[in-house]
Amino acid sequence: MSEFLDDIFNKISSGKSIFKNREVLNIDYIPKRILFREDQIKKIGETLSPIIKGAKPSNLLLYGKTGTGKTMVARYVINKLNDYIKDQNTIFVYLNCRIDGTLYRVLSEIGEYIGLKIPFTGLSLSEVEKRIFNHLVDKGIKLVLVLDEIDFLVNNPAKRDIGNDVLYDFTRYDSIYNKSGSNSFITIVGISNDLKFMEYLEGRVQSSLRSEEILFPPYTVEEIKEILKDRVKEAFVENSVNDEIINLIAAYSGSEHGDARRAVDLLRVSGELAEREGRDKIYEKDVQEALKNIEKDKVQEAISSLPIHEKAVIFSIATFPNGETTGHVYLKYQEICNQLGLQPLTQRRISAIINELDMLGLVTAPIINRGRHGRSKKVQLTVDKNQIVGTLKNDEIFKLLFNSI
């Protein structure tokens, strides 16, 4: 047992690492020079530049799919801009609306950034908003608010109205709320990878929010290669990653829609695999292995963090290799609940859970019409069944199910 560990640790400590600077491969690393995004950087810079003189820049929207560099570019420009700003009361706030989760948390986070203590629950949204605005007016703060994945504030039908209301208030702050002559303002930089995002926005919010729009196209495979080369130079010891490996990674990750984040991630994991074996070079098999690992980790993480009923549902789905209708999945689910001693939820709820699993990318659930046989969803696993079973075997409650078979 302990020789095992010694073995691993020895390899790492004695063998010289193939990494020179691992940090370069982190998701939130901002490189010193950014490739293939000059136009976007320029445009954002120009739009925001009035703030250097204390004037309000117009609002801004950044569009593009995942891994096209939106976040990185936004942060890059803001960091640079910060160097030019002497005014204590000019504040840049970056936050990710999806990670914060709810509108309330987004607001309280904003509050925190501008030096306001907002309890993490208990207040009404309008109260939080009022406090933020009052504080901004009092201190004369100039706020540039970068809202990453801003679509999360309005793409939830249940909360769409509230999301729109709050965004509207924020865009209106300068003219309505702040009439007392202080020169405080709010500029919003929205980032979205959902191109349908606009449909969720009410007209009144749209017009003020989208005064400037900047598109981030997917990277081409060639561009991804260049990006990878750039990172390799900084991150790895010389000669540990050759061009073939770079081409391979670029091909794997770029073919779909030019996702640079995925490419860099793949590079990092490949490197880690090679390092773990004490090698000084990345081989092709490392990349393949890394590809598998990334997928596996994602699935495992997604499933193990699921609530118990959702686990039961996905397990039910997993028993039908060719997809099944909601009704049959529900019957199977009830069966499983009985075996586990669980009170089954209603079908309505299961239907919603299936949709949630769909959103997580674990299943597909397109609606199908079977005429006389009604209308349903054809629910099918998109990941390997063995991964589901494997993960659930380690689950405290699901273990019972497998032991009894």
Add this chain to the structure above:
DNA sequence: CTTCCACAGGAATAGGGGGTCC
């Protein structure tokens, strides 16, 4: 051309858990 299946998915509601404010 009509029927009618097997659900989808919206709306209203409840309740429990987190809290603040006065």
Add this chain to the structure above:
DNA sequence: GGACCCCCTATTCCTGTGGAAG
């Protein structure tokens, strides 16, 4: 302590619907 707030899960009730079977 009471009024009130947000968040999330879940229930009940409901109306809507594409197309094979008749």
